[in-house]
Amino acid sequence: MEQKVETRFTREDVDRALSALDEMRTRQLETYLHACAHCGWCNDACHYYVAGANPERVPTYKADQLRKVWKRKYDWLGKYVPWWVGAVALDEQQLERMSQIAFRDCTLCGRCTVNCPFGVDTRLIIRTIRAMITATGKAPEILEQLADAAIAREENFEFIKDFYLEQIKELEAELRSRTGDPETRIPVEAEGAEFLYVPLSGAHTILPAAQIFQAAGQSWTLSMFEAANYGVFLHDIPRAKRIVERVLREAKRLKVKEVIITECGHAYTTFRWTAPNWFQEPWPFKVRSIVEVIDEYLLEGRIRVDPSLNPMSLTYHDSCNLGRNGGVLEEPRRILQAVATDFREMSPNRLQSYCCGGGGGLVALLEYSEQRLLAGKPKAEQIRATGAEAVVASCDNCRHQLGELNEHYGLGVTVTGMAELVANAVVRRGRPRVGHGEREAVRPA
Amino acid sequence: MRFSEFEHLIHLVGTTVLASLYLLRLLFLLSRRPAPDRAPDPKGDLLQSIIWSLIVLAMPWRMESTTKHWTRYVEFIIFHVAIFLNIITSFLLSYAPGARGPPVNYMFMLFLGLGLLAGTLRTVRRFSRPEMRIISSFDDYFSMVLVLLFLLTGMLALMGIFWAIAVYFVIAALFLVYEPLSKIRHYLYYPFGRYFFGADFGRRGVLR
Numbered sequence: 001m002e003q004k005v006e007t008r009f010t011r012e013d014v015d016r017a018l019s020a021l022d023e024m025r026t027r028q029l030e031t032y033l034h035a036c037a038h039c040g041w042c043n044d045a046c047h048y049y050v051a052g053a054n055p056e057r058v059p060t061y062k063a064d065q066l067r068k069v070w071k072r073k074y075d076w077l078g079k080y081v082p083w084w085v086g087a088v089a090l091d092e093q094q095l096e097r098m099s100q101i102a103f104r105d106c107t108l109c110g111r112c113t114v115n116c117p118f119g120v121d122t123r124l125i126i127r128t129i130r131a132m133i134t135a136t137g138k139a140p141e142i143l144e145q146l147a148d149a150a151i152a153r154e155e156n157f158e159f160i161k162d163f164y165l166e167q168i169k170e171l172e173a174e175l176r177s178r179t180g181d182p183e184t185r186i187p188v189e190a191e192g193a194e195f196l197y198v199p200l201s202g203a204h205t206i207l208p209a210a211q212i213f214q215a216a217g218q219s220w221t222l223s224m225f226e227a228a229n230y231g232v233f234l235h236d237i238p239r240a241k242r243i244v245e246r247v248l249r250e251a252k253r254l255k256v257k258e259v260i261i262t263e264c265g266h267a268y269t270t271f272r273w274t275a276p277n278w279f280q281e282p283w284p285f286k287v288r289s290i291v292e293v294i295d296e297y298l299l300e301g302r303i304r305v306d307p308s309l310n311p312m313s314l315t316y317h318d319s320c321n322l323g324r325n326g327g328v329l330e331e332p333r334r335i336l337q338a339v340a341t342d343f344r345e346m347s348p349n350r351l352q353s354y355c356c357g358g359g360g361g362l363v364a365l366l367e368y369s370e371q372r373l374l375a376g377k378p379k380a381e382q383i384r385a386t387g388a389e390a391v392v393a394s395c396d397n398c399r400h401q402l403g404e405l406n407e408h409y410g411l412g413v414t415v416t417g418m419a420e421l422v423a424n425a426v427v428r429r430g431r432p433r434v435g436h437g438e439r440e441a442v443r444p445a
Numbered sequence: 446m447r448f449s450e451f452e453h454l455i456h457l458v459g460t461t462v463l464a465s466l467y468l469l470r471l472l473f474l475l476s477r478r479p480a481p482d483r484a485p486d487p488k489g490d491l492l493q494s495i496i497w498s499l500i501v502l503a504m505p506w507r508m509e510s511t512t513k514h515w516t517r518y519v520e521f522i523i524f525h526v527a528i529f530l531n532i533i534t535s536f537l538l539s540y541a542p543g544a545r546g547p548p549v550n551y552m553f554m555l556f557l558g559l560g561l562l563a564g565t566l567r568t569v570r571r572f573s574r575p576e577m578r579i580i581s582s583f584d585d586y587f588s589m590v591l592v593l594l595f596l597l598t599g600m601l602a603l604m605g606i607f608w609a610i611a612v613y614f615v616i617a618a619l620f621l622v623y624e625p626l627s628k629i630r631h632y633l634y635y636p637f638g639r640y641f642f643g644a645d646f647g648r649r650g651v652l653r
Binding site for chain 2: 025026027028029030031032034035036037038039040041042043044045049053055056058060061064076077083084085086113114115116117118119120121272273274276277282283286323324325326327329348351352
């Protein structure tokens with residue numbers, strides 16, 4: 001018997017949530033809701049369960065919070081003999097439990113799915129719950145605010161454009177200082193550029209990429225918008241679509257050949273794999289991650305790097321969205337082999353890599369910080385086991401979480417991004433090979 | 446009614462109910478719209494990924510859940526092979542009793558016995574571990590008990606014990622009617638689940 005919980009939901013919210021569920025019953029969702037045999041193979045695939053051994057954190061228990069409600073409404077036995085199959089009617093209490101599980105107890109990492117004999121996509125089930133909660137208007141406020149702020153940015157862009165361009169000028173000055181090239185620029189609104197580079201709202205996602213593009217002689221222009229999409233974390237497709245449309249319109253207007261996403265897991269997976277399904281027309285450009293681009297530069301010799309400038313031992317965290325869900329698995333490794341002298345793999349890695357615990361929008365949900373840090377324990381132990389001095393992550397939310405895990409578990413590592421490492425190791429064209437004296441290498445914490 | 450007519454009736458009614466309910470389930474599933482998956486420039490080979498996904502259970506080294514818990518994987522294989530052989534047993538007993546020469550009979554009995562053991566271990570695990578109890582309903586327990594009875598009576602029926610044969614066919618009938626309503630129906634959705642997994646992850650170039 002489930003314990004009673006305090007709930008902010010009303011009967012009307014329950015009805016809205018059920019309507020939302022009805023609209024999302026695709027063939028895939030129905031398959032996964034039917035297929036689960038409750039075998040428990042996914043249990044220790046989940047970092048939440050591995051971290052704390054709380055039975056309520058096993059993936060099946062989480063997915064069953066929707067499955068029980070779905071059985072009560074749609075399943076033959078569930079409708080007439082609900083207690084036999086554990087079916088429950090959706091009420092305010094159950095909706096509250098679902099909300100907590102969906103937004104607090106799951107990062108949508110997919111590790112359970114790749115270890116399930118049926119391939120049950122727990123991510124899809126949890127996203128469905130998130131969409132049901134969003135439909136009530138009572139999803140976590142910060143996620144809604146961040147999503148709405150992104151939309152408002154485009155709507156009010158004429159008012160903030162001058163301020164934004166001023167900020168870019170300041171970054172350009174910093175870029176010139178780093179590259180030693182007084183002519184170097186950060187192009188914006190450059191029609192006909194080959195790449196539209198979409199950063200996050202932070203200089204650390206702009207400057208290293210700009211250095212690398214400059215070294216490669218790349219034709220590019222900086223997007224006026226950031227890649228982050230909190231509509232995705234809410235599983236609010238109309239909102240998520242509007243956020244993507246800002247970049248889509250910009251890319252079409254500037255007639256770019258490719259949209260390059262900064263080091264951001266969910267943004268990459270959204271632009272590359274998910275968002276094309278929201279639009280009827282195919283996009284007139286390709287989408288890639290900056291990590292894929294850097295890999296290509298190195299393979300083609302468009303940039304030269306000096307690995308001695310990254311002398312510390314380092315390990316790589318496979319961001320779930322970039323790696324397992326995005327397919328960018330080997331590129332980061334090739335890059336790190338090229339730009340560093342001591343690269344150590346975590347175990348497990350790639351498809352089986354543990355989530356850091358910061359995905360699914362969790363890093364923005366401060367009320368769940370304690371659970372998030374506990375859920376990151378398996379990742380912390382993976383990092384510690386490598387003995388590396390630095391951990392590289394190609395996702396900003398992961399970097400944020402890894403930074404907190406570093407402090408919380410006393411790992412004593414530096415957390416850095418891929419582009420920063422590469423920019424640090426780039427040998428500038430026409431200049432002598434840079435040695436240790438000329439540029440400071442990234443040092444361990 | 447002679448016993449052979451009773452067996453035949455069980456087969457007819459049971460398989461008709463099973464097939465009808467499964468057909469309804471399949472028709473319903475196919476009537477649901479598939480979520481689109483048309484991101485351009487797939488990174489992986491879709492066909493290869495789907496095939497890989499469909500046969501992944503024959504490659505236990507490919508999933509952590511099967512390599513880390515290899516004994517559980519062996520139990521799973523034995524258990525399901527035993528159920529499959531037990532279903533064949535029901536047809537052999539009714540329609541081809543002559544095919545049950547000693548080697549075949551002993552092999553079937555052995556597998557059914559091993560399946561019974563594997564199933565019992567699984568049931569004990571479900572009762573005894575909190576992370577399994579929390580995801581288990583009456584259906585989960587009843588389905589397992591029904592399958593264990595099916596295996597047990599199948600084994601006894603192969604020994605030629607007459608009352609066991611009668612009970613076996615009653616259990617078989619109950620099994621055939623209960624299966625499409627219960628969690629036992631999960632195998633009907635296996636090809637769909639694996640297809641979607643292969644298509645989704647395969648498109649992203651993750652399955653290599």
